[in-house]
Amino acid sequence: MHNKILNISMGLSISLFVSGCTLAKLDVNVVSERTSLENQVLGTYNSLNEDMLLVASVRGVSPTGKIEAPPRHTPEQVDATRALETVAFHADDIESFKRFGWVGENQEGLLTPFARETPKAVSKELQAFAANYSEAEFQQVVKEVNQARETLMMRVVQTNENFTVKDLPAIRKVFAKINRQNSAPGSKVQEPDGRWIAL
Numbered sequence: 001m002h003n004k005i006l007n008i009s010m011g012l013s014i015s016l017f018v019s020g021c022t023l024a025k026l027d028v029n030v031v032s033e034r035t036s037l038e039n040q041v042l043g044t045y046n047s048l049n050e051d052m053l054l055v056a057s058v059r060g061v062s063p064t065g066k067i068e069a070p071p072r073h074t075p076e077q078v079d080a081t082r083a084l085e086t087v088a089f090h091a092d093d094i095e096s097f098k099r100f101g102w103v104g105e106n107q108e109g110l111l112t113p114f115a116r117e118t119p120k121a122v123s124k125e126l127q128a129f130a131a132n133y134s135e136a137e138f139q140q141v142v143k144e145v146n147q148a149r150e151t152l153m154m155r156v157v158q159t160n161e162n163f164t165v166k167d168l169p170a171i172r173k174v175f176a177k178i179n180r181q182n183s184a185p186g187s188k189v190q191e192p193d194g195r196w197i198a199l
Contacts (some may be wrong), residue, residue, distance in 0.1 A: 104188030109175030
């Protein structure tokens, strides 16, 4: 019985060791699929989210009980925070617009509007939502989200010492790739050759 338990535990150890090696190799492959530029852009973008929490912080109380004012922030930090808030605020509407085929993700990291047709293959709630959305409201939301995305792309350039304005076209491509990957099946996306396809 003791030998049987020993054999089982050795077998488990070997299989864990082998699967551990496989997982480590898989992680390397996944990471290697991303370019250095993509990793830098994503890292900088994630730090913008952390900045947003700092900008949104209110005064606090020190360990000694003294009220402390929140740290001062640059206008660029405040603009980036507002841009992140705008993107988050309109996220549901943008997803609906994509489902309707009203917007697509272009290769510059922005939304491209298309003709607004009443969607037929969606729920009654979404049809009501579409019917109540005026052209002016639609255009305003797309404009606000695109302006916010522009602000965030520029903020990535400003906050990463490895980037200059000359890198903005490459950064746009990274944002476009991220936006494309985060789009639901059926969304319109622009191919590198300029053609529009549905995912």
